[in-house]
Amino acid sequence: MAQHLVSGTAKHDLAIIVDGIAVGNVGLSNIEHVHQTGWAYYWLAKGARGRGLATRGLATIADLAFTELGLFRLELGHRTGNAASCRVASRAGFRPEGIERQKLRYGKQRFDVETHAxxxxxxxxxxxxxxRTASLAGPRQPDLTRPDLGTA
Incomplete structure (x- = not known):
């Protein structure tokens, strides 16, 4: 039983690097190997948005989850008013599945979340x-790096 609890908390964090500067991250958490599921997430600095990096990062982490980790299903969620995040999820192949009412709380305000899978x-x-390498030829090319271990 303990092995399943440990595997259920597995996490993979990757930094999105452009010109040697971390501009965001993408990752997997709540990996459950028995059911082959995980939770995907992504974030970009404001100045890095609008260039497709979040979509590419999410597609990359999904590829890692399916081909290297053997997962079958990935889920993610975003606040219902976040149209940009919804576009990222959809473009990366995640289908909307429904609304989780008032799932998130920031301060005293609660927010609905749209779940995709x-x-x-x-x-x-x-x-x-x-x-997924730390050294690329040419400028302005993004790469993914594990901040805790160096190159992924």
């Missing part, structure tokens, strides 16, 4: 994945 059986979006 992608299965390993779903069509793979035609998105260029971000290389």
């Amino acid at each position: 992608r299965l390993t059986l779903d069509p793979v979006p035609d998105i260029e994945l971000i290389p």
Whole structure:
């Protein structure tokens, strides 16, 4: 039983690096190997938004989850008013599944969350994945790095 509890808390954090500067992160948490599920998340600094980096990062972490970790289903959620995050999820192949009412609380205010999911059986979006290496030739190319271990 303890092994399942430990595997259920597994996490993968990757930094999105452009020109040697971390501009965001993407990752997996709540990995449950028995059911082959996980929770995907992403974040970008304001100046890095609007260039497709979040979509590419999310598609990359989904690829890692399905091909290397053997997961079957990934979920994610965003506040219902966050249209940009909804577009990121949809473009990366995550389908909307429903609204979780008042799931998040920031200060005294509660927010609804739209949940999306992608299965390993779903069509793979035609998105260029971000290389998982710390050294790339040429400027302005993003890469994913594990901040805790160096290169992923």
